Amino acid sequence: MDKSDIADVLNEIATLLEIKGENPFKIRAYQNGARKLETLEEDLGDLVSDGKLKEVAGFGDALVQKITELYETGSLTFFEKLKDSVEPGLVSMLEIPGLGAKKIKNMHKELGVASIEELKIACESGAVAELKGFGKKTAEKILLGIENREAYGRRHLWWDAFEVAKPILDGLQSLPEVDSASHAGSLRRKRETVGDLDFIVGSKTPKPIMDWFVAQEGVKEVTARGETKSSVRFESGLQADLRVVPPEQFYFALHHFTGSKDHNVAMRQRALSRGMSLSEWGLKPVDEDDFSNSKVISSEEDLFKYLDLEYVLPELREGAGEIEAAESGKLPQLLDGKSIRGVFHNHTTASDGRCSLEEMTKAAQERGWEYWGTADHSKASFQANGLDDERVLEQISLIDSLNKSRKFSTYVFSGVECDILTDGSLDLDESTLMSLDYVVSSVHISMTQTEEDMTKRLIRAIEHPATTMLGHLTGRILLRREGYKVDVSKVVDAAIANGVIIEINANPRRLDMDWRFWRRAADKGLMTSINPDAHRIEHFDFVEAGVNVARKGWLNESHVFNTLSVDEVRKAFAKRRPALGRLKAV
DNA sequence: GCCGTTTTCGGCCCGACTGTTTTCAGTCG
Numbered sequence: 001m002d003k004s005d006i007a008d009v010l011n012e013i014a015t016l017l018e019i020k021g022e023n024p025f026k027i028r029a030y031q032n033g034a035r036k037l038e039t040l041e042e043d044l045g046d047l048v049s050d051g052k053l054k055e056v057a058g059f060g061d062a063l064v065q066k067i068t069e070l071y072e073t074g075s076l077t078f079f080e081k082l083k084d085s086v087e088p089g090l091v092s093m094l095e096i097p098g099l100g101a102k103k104i105k106n107m108h109k110e111l112g113v114a115s116i117e118e119l120k121i122a123c124e125s126g127a128v129a130e131l132k133g134f135g136k137k138t139a140e141k142i143l144l145g146i147e148n149r150e151a152y153g154r155r156h157l158w159w160d161a162f163e164v165a166k167p168i169l170d171g172l173q174s175l176p177e178v179d180s181a182s183h184a185g186s187l188r189r190k191r192e193t194v195g196d197l198d199f200i201v202g203s204k205t206p207k208p209i210m211d212w213f214v215a216q217e218g219v220k221e222v223t224a225r226g227e228t229k230s231s232v233r234f235e236s237g238l239q240a241d242l243r244v245v246p247p248e249q250f251y252f253a254l255h256h257f258t259g260s261k262d263h264n265v266a267m268r269q270r271a272l273s274r275g276m277s278l279s280e281w282g283l284k285p286v287d288e289d290d291f292s293n294s295k296v297i298s299s300e301e302d303l304f305k306y307l308d309l310e311y312v313l314p315e316l317r318e319g320a321g322e323i324e325a326a327e328s329g330k331l332p333q334l335l336d337g338k339s340i341r342g343v344f345h346n347h348t349t350a351s352d353g354r355c356s357l358e359e360m361t362k363a364a365q366e367r368g369w370e371y372w373g374t375a376d377h378s379k380a381s382f383q384a385n386g387l388d389d390e391r392v393l394e395q396i397s398l399i400d401s402l403n404k405s406r407k408f409s410t411y412v413f414s415g416v417e418c419d420i421l422t423d424g425s426l427d428l429d430e431s432t433l434m435s436l437d438y439v440v441s442s443v444h445i446s447m448t449q450t451e452e453d454m455t456k457r458l459i460r461a462i463e464h465p466a467t468t469m470l471g472h473l474t475g476r477i478l479l480r481r482e483g484y485k486v487d488v489s490k491v492v493d494a495a496i497a498n499g500v501i502i503e504i505n506a507n508p509r510r511l512d513m514d515w516r517f518w519r520r521a522a523d524k525g526l527m528t529s530i531n532p533d534a535h536r537i538e539h540f541d542f543v544e545a546g547v548n549v550a551r552k553g554w555l556n557e558s559h560v561f562n563t564l565s566v567d568e569v570r571k572a573f574a575k576r577r578p579a580l581g582r583l584k585a586v
Numbered sequence: 587g588c589c590g591t592t593t594t595c596g597g598c599c600c601g602a603c604t605g606t607t608t609t610c611a612g613t614c615g
Contacts, residue, residue: 015598022587023587024598025587025588025597025598026587026588027587028587028588028598029587029588029598032587032588033587033588050615057587057588057589058587058588058589060587060588060589061587061588062588063587063588064587097614098604098605098612098613098614099612099613100591100612100613100614101612101613102611102612102613103612103613114614122596132606133605133606133607133611133612134605134606135606136605137604137605138605138606138607141605152588185615198615224602225603226602226603226604227602227603228602228603229602229603231603241615243602248614257615259615261615264599268599279599279600280599280601281601455592576615
């Protein structure tokens with residue numbers, strides 16, 4: 001089992017304990033342990049074999065034992081027994097808003113309700129409304145929750161969520177009563193998916209702001225409406241929360257609700273070590289009762305300054321060592337999206353793209369890029385009209401003449417997204433591949449191999465002399481399918497050893513390789529290229545999502561291949577393809 | 587279940603909101 005599998009088990013344990021009515025702090029310890037595991041930089045195998053698991057803050061004797069057992073045997077006796085002791089239907093009931101462990105237990109005990117289906121019947125029959133502590137409204141709310149659960153998935157792509165958030169933010173900022181307004185939460189931290197939208201507003205007069213917020217266009221349901229906090233659900237299923245705080249609290253609240261939880265814990269601890277108490281209300285001496293004498297700040301930067309820290313950008317607030325880096329002045333100079341000078345890995349009508357070579361070139365030029373590169377599918381991707389050797393060679397000469405025509409100022413690099421076959425060999429002849437400027441090697445078929453086989457397969461493709469970049473490392477589709485299992489560390493090492501780039505596939509549904517791996521990989525010397533995988537001109541915009549990944553992965557400009565100028569790219573490609581004359585001619 | 591320079595027990599964030607109550611419990615973030 002790998003880190004994320006084990007983290008899943010820890011989270012499931014937490015859920016089961018919750019249903020059983022265990023001590024909430026014990027539950028939190030498991031959830032905390034799961035998060036720690038997911039953000040762990042070190043190799044889990046190393047930590048287990050070196051006996052260093054115990055040194056991770058948050059892992060005590062019990063968690064070390066359980067994680068070790070899961071890692072070594074792939075199962076956990078404690079977990080199996082726990083599962084047997086809880087009706088599985090109860091767990092899924094937790095997904096309904098407004099239902100927690102206590103209400104679920106109560107309904108199970110009094111009415112025998114043990115699944116969402118039974119719960120629905122119990123609500124409709126009026127049995128739930130008659131329970132002590134329940135009522136008509138509760139039953140209605142549960143029914144609505146069941147309906148919503150069927151209608152919408154629970155999380156949303158950052159890309160989609162941000163589209164919804166932008167006009168809300170603009171709307172808030174244009175209200176005369178609003179002093180300052182911002183989005184917060186995972187949306188602001190630019191996580192790949194977000195659960196809901198959080199907004200923080202500083203104002204002395206919350207009422208008209210709340211009125212506007214709940215009356216927005218597209219609001220399907222107002223799920224909470226108070227003086228300082230309101231929640232709405234949009235027709236798309238997205239939920240948005242608004243908090244209005246007095247102007248002097250705005251930056252404290254913004255920082256608090258931007259999170260992450262781990263980051264906040266670390267910040268509070270740091271405040272405490274300085275005799276201060278930090279919360280969404282302010283920063284005050286520990287021994288004072290309220291925040292009336294809080295420090296005054298006029299930006300988040302001020303808050304970090306009070307704690308003797310460099311400013312930590314929201315993207316980095318994941319509790320992954322950013323405080324330590326901010327303390328010692330070792331925060332990275334993060335990649336700026338403006339330094340992207342061109343993009344690779346894009347499709348045209350030659351395979352499954354929607355736009356022609358010229359349309360794509362024009363669009364790239366309009367974006368001010370110095371170059372862009374085609375990478376249509378190879379023939380094994382039959383469903384995508386993949387190119388065989390002959391069609392690849394035809395496309396190369398087409399691109400050659402387009403470049404020579406000087407019709408566009410943007411230069412076109414010829415590439416291909418070559419399928420990595422089941423055994424790790426590539427789908428096209430080596431001579432064809434070496435005639436291209438670059439090759440993105442990707443897996444699209446036989447994705448159910450074991451981790452060991454898949455790792456070997458990827459490494460073999462990386463070792464192929466024609467491979468320039470490795471495409472979407474795990475093949476994951478966010479919110480839809482897990483990626484295939486692969487030993488990331490071994491693949492990264494192989495890429496470094498062979499001078500191969502691993503792409504950040506910037507398609508908002510992929511964002512693969514994941515940001516969690518980048519800091520460590522880049523430290524070891526891995527380069528990336530932020531590739532939009534565009535299938536139409538609008539998809540060039542995906543670069544922004546890829547830049548988010550790079551920034552969350554602590555990458556700076558020097559780690560990103562497509563910040564190079566067109567001449568630098570030609571030189572880099574020419575190194576691997578010394579026989580290609582056109583790469584030398586500038 | 588974790589943690590500890592007031593350390594092996596007792597605290598772990600706590601306030602807003604809702605719906606049920608008539609002073610509070612449960613949920614949420």
